[in-house]
Amino acid sequence: MAHLLSLRLTLSAAETNKTSSPNTRRTHKTTTSISAPKRGSSSPSNKTHKLNLEISPHRAVSAVRLMRIELGGAFADLLNEKGKGSGNNEMGYVARTLGFRTRNLEDRDFRLVTNIVGGTIRWRRYLDHLIGSLCHDEKTFRSMEPLLLQILRIGFYEIVKLNMPPYAVVDENVRLAKVALRPGAGSMVNGILRKLVLLKENNSLPLPKLEGDKRSQARALATLYSHPVWMVRRWTRYFGQEEAIKLMMWNNRDPSFSLRANKGRGVTRADLVMQLNSLKVLHELSFHLDDFVCIKTGLQIVVQAGLLKEGICSVQDESAGLVVSVVDPQPGESIIDCCAAPGGKTLFMASRLSGKGMVSAIDINKGRLKILRETAKMHQVDGVVTTIHADLRIFAENNSVKFDKVLLDAPCSGLGVLSKRADLRWNRKLEDLEQLKNLQDELLDAASTLVKPGGVLIYSTCSIDPEENEERIHAFLLRHPEFNIDPVDRYVPPDFVVKHGFYLTNPVKHSLDGSFAARLVRAS
Structure with a gap:
């Protein structure tokens, strides 16, 4: 997914150049x-x-x-x-x-x-x-x-x-x-x-009042909660004004983070907890994922202590880890992670293969694939990770290879991760969504050709926008009747299962990054 947090939460130059003043x-x-x-x-x-x-x-x-x-x-x-x-x-x-x-x-x-x-x-x-x-x-x-x-x-x-x-x-x-x-x-x-x-x-700051028609109220809310007007109007339409306000309040909070113990190196969550205790970093165990620990403060202490560089743990949001739960990687399976860089899900899936099987990571960015390979080696999962430098659409057209499971973590608006990506709200424009939806459809069509008969296609985003999520799946199923929805209730806690059996995390409800996933099974 284009806006998954990398270690440094980088903002690409291309996105920065699209910045428009609020x-x-x-x-x-x-x-x-x-x-x-x-x-x-x-x-x-x-x-x-x-x-x-x-x-x-x-x-x-x-x-x-x-x-x-x-x-x-x-x-x-x-x-x-x-x-x-x-x-x-x-x-x-x-x-x-x-x-x-x-x-x-x-x-x-x-x-x-x-x-x-x-x-x-x-x-x-x-x-x-x-x-x-x-x-x-x-x-x-x-x-x-x-x-x-x-x-x-x-x-x-x-x-x-x-x-x-x-x-x-x-x-x-x-x-x-x-x-x-x-x-x-x-x-x-x-x-x-x-x-x-x-x-x-004197408690008299010159702030706009929430009054007038819908447009006037959207402009006032955009100023009061510091978001682009188009986001306010869109969220109000989809979720209602009260939920839109709660979402903006969440986005304006200091972000919390979660750490994943690197099982591939033999590091257990208990080992990671011991390290955090020695560093006096306050933490909580994840309720949803056995390898994860949650921290609200102290991430810089973890970084400066070298826990990331030494491969003891990785920074990965629970919402991203739950997408891997939806994939449900099993030892011996062949899996391809499409649009894989920076590779957080690739590495987590690889750690769950117990040294048997293969995760192929395909991405158009050669430099980021190089970093992924180096990180896989550091995490001691390089034996089950291979990288492919290619555009997914061209690769799918020119290759007949099929996989047990295909994860398409699609480029998206990133509207589910605005609490961590402080600058993203100002770089994203409404017109971007139309272009992204077209790209998501193209990538879904390409990824579907890589699925074995009886295999599984998993589509995921870090967006909360229905047009990038549910609507993309429904449109795909109309084009590809050979696929059917496989409800995710067997793979994630019921609180994350929504209509049609899709996976969804709501930042306000779950205190996690917003994310979406759907499992689609190809007919045998």
């Missing part, structure tokens, strides 16, 4: 250049920029990272793994963008950066509404330079959503604007943030 009034000036460090360089720029110890390092890093995400095609790195050289690169970006160096980030700073960047992205529409309302006029907001806007967003988020001491926030962000831009920018930040503090203290 506030249609605003037009960014993208004259600021944010360049990556050149290969082979040893970041000499850090030595040529003066060290400034008065600037809050987490705010400086947050501002630059937000600019890179919005303008430069970077990604929202929720894990913040401090790998070799990653800290130097981060501080190098700060020095080149702001013109000065700050002290290096400490662990507390990393957590603050993660919180501020993720929260500022999620609440961007809401924050921009407030900033625009407190500017002298609309032109001031529309023409605001990118760095100044990010500094204001950070300040507004810290005051309104994090409830940090307001005047400390004002002073720190004013200082950053003065040093990184010019004294006049600091004065502007000071004036706008102080207006915000007074309005918040």
Whole structure:
């Protein structure tokens, strides 16, 4: 599936380039250049920029990272793994963008950066509404330079959503604007943030009221809960206004994560629990999957301790693990995972084969397949994993090979994972859904040709949209009467079984990422 979380929850450059501003009034000036460090360089720029110890390092890093995400095609790195050289690169970006160096980030700073960047992205529409309302006029907001806007967003988020001491926030962000831009920018930040503090203290923030016709209410909700208007209207139509609000509230929460003990390496859940206890990471055992442990905080501790790099565990949402339960891989079976990268489901399926059988992972991205192979080796399941670099549609047309089970984890809108993919809501457009539905149909048709007589085709997404889920299956069955629905009630707990025997996780109801799956059996 195109939007399954990889280890770093990356946002591809292609998706980033499609980003549209949540506030249609605003037009960014993208004259600021944010360049990556050149290969082979040893970041000499850090030595040529003066060290400034008065600037809050987490705010400086947050501002630059937000600019890179919005303008430069970077990604929202929720894990913040401090790998070799990653800290130097981060501080190098700060020095080149702001013109000065700050002290290096400490662990507390990393957590603050993660919180501020993720929260500022999620609440961007809401924050921009407030900033625009407190500017002298609309032109001031529309023409605001990118760095100044990010500094204001950070300040507004810290005051309104994090409830940090307001005047400390004002002073720190004013200082950053003065040093990184010019004294006049600091004065502007000071004036706008102080207006915000007074309005918040008087409980009179200039927010829209939920009134008027459906369109007006959708626009108000989109601002109040910081989502695109088209999503609000779509969810209200499908789920009702109350459920749409609950869904947006879920998406705006700090995400929780689950870890899967790597059974292929002989690591049990009890072993993983011992490791988490030694790291003092609070956790709960999954009620649904024997190999999974759930954590709300402490993921960066797990990453920095090397548990992922050493192959002890993997970051994988329970909803993705339950899709593997729907597949029900058995030792000795031949399985193909279509659109497999980054490979979380491939590896989990492989770990359940007990060394017998084969999982073939096909994907169009050669680089990600290479990473999958390396990870399979680290997880000690490479003996039952093979990779195929190809477009599924071309592969299916030119090959007669058949499989016991075919998993199509289809490219989708990712509307079920917006709590983890903070930036995705602003990159996804309504027009994307039509293109994705056409692609999903093409891939389903191709995948179906790879299923043996009596074999099983499993279609899954990380979307909650009925048009990408149930409607795709019903349309497929009209084109392919040789397939029939196999209800999933034998494979997952009954709470996840919905009409027609499909599998569905509801973020609000289940506190999991949204996902869907259907089992289809080919006639013998």
